[in-house]
Amino acid sequence: MLAPVLRTTLLGAARNDALRRVVTTSPATRPVVARFVAGEDLTAAVRAVRELAGEGLRVCLDHLGEDTTSPAQARATVDAYRELFARLAAEGLAAGAEASVKLSALGQALPGGRRTSTDLAAELVAAAHEVGVLVTLDMEGSGTVDATLGTLRELRARFPTVGGVLQAMLRRTEDDCRDLAHPGSRVRLVKGAYAEPAALAHQDRAEVDRAYVRCLRVLVEGGAHPMVATHDLRLVRIAQDLLSRAGRGPEGYEFQMLYGIRTAEQRGLVAQGAPVRVYVPYGTDWYGYFVRRLAERPANVAFFLRSLTTR
Numbered sequence: 001m002l003a004p005v006l007r008t009t010l011l012g013a014a015r016n017d018a019l020r021r022v023v024t025t026s027p028a029t030r031p032v033v034a035r036f037v038a039g040e041d042l043t044a045a046v047r048a049v050r051e052l053a054g055e056g057l058r059v060c061l062d063h064l065g066e067d068t069t070s071p072a073q074a075r076a077t078v079d080a081y082r083e084l085f086a087r088l089a090a091e092g093l094a095a096g097a098e099a100s101v102k103l104s105a106l107g108q109a110l111p112g113g114r115r116t117s118t119d120l121a122a123e124l125v126a127a128a129h130e131v132g133v134l135v136t137l138d139m140e141g142s143g144t145v146d147a148t149l150g151t152l153r154e155l156r157a158r159f160p161t162v163g164g165v166l167q168a169m170l171r172r173t174e175d176d177c178r179d180l181a182h183p184g185s186r187v188r189l190v191k192g193a194y195a196e197p198a199a200l201a202h203q204d205r206a207e208v209d210r211a212y213v214r215c216l217r218v219l220v221e222g223g224a225h226p227m228v229a230t231h232d233l234r235l236v237r238i239a240q241d242l243l244s245r246a247g248r249g250p251e252g253y254e255f256q257m258l259y260g261i262r263t264a265e266q267r268g269l270v271a272q273g274a275p276v277r278v279y280v281p282y283g284t285d286w287y288g289y290f291v292r293r294l295a296e297r298p299a300n301v302a303f304f305l306r307s308l309t310t311r
Helices: 004-013 017-025 029-034 042-055 073-092 115-133 141-154 171-181 205-222 232-247 265-272 287-296 298-309
Strands: 059-062 098-101 134-137 163-167 185-191 223-227 254-258 277-280
Touching: 029 277, 029 287, 042 073, 042 134, 059 115, 073 098, 098 115, 115 134, 115 141, 115 185, 134 141, 134 185, 134 298, 141 163, 141 171, 163 171, 171 185, 171 205, 185 205, 205 232, 223 232, 232 265, 254 265, 265 277
Parallel strands: 059 098, 059 277, 098 134, 134 163, 163 185, 185 223, 223 254, 254 277
Antiparallel strands: none
């Protein structure tokens, strides 16, 4: 984790429209973005899926976009996912694939957005279910947690396999894990990538790591299907120990890592027989996602700066 001031600055940049225009229009950023984003269109995403599947890796696809400002944008997001599902099915890549969906992209923040985003999510999940694609609801800032978990509960009444995401950095998350720790409950556990106040979230890296382990233990002991989303190899080893002691086979958990990050380790885990799913983002609205990836690791920032000076 970066020093708090720099990390907060970068996360603030994710919502800076002026900086967004500079970064997204600069030719120098394209090679860097390509490291973290599969491409801007569906064809590029499907190509990445096929390549990863060929190496024994599962996939989770994210059609990038968030903070929708109109019902038309929300509708377009659902249509884009439906097109994705149809394409995966046509290519023989749908079964076991996963889609990750941000409710803000479905209009959660609009007036009446809780109902609208839940209804659109239900439509999206139903379309995914028809072709064998799993769906997980992404978690965003702390102010959206209750609404997102409410939507998750509603969707699971019809589609029990819908996954949820919990952020270990939030102080409330251990209790949320207890609520979701039951057999069949798919939960992606992440550290958290949003700037949050100290009253709501752990600020120290070591505190976040300890919270992650506590939350993971709750999920494992409660019988949930944990999706261990981390690039921290120490946490990976701790997770392997917890899962082994609980007698979990490959069908009872999975590791998740981001496209373009720790690729050798992803393949190494697969070689050990562990299930690994790669989070594959695609689309033209990549700026917010890209800046959050920079904020997570100093190496990412250094990589970005080098790219701007070595053209």
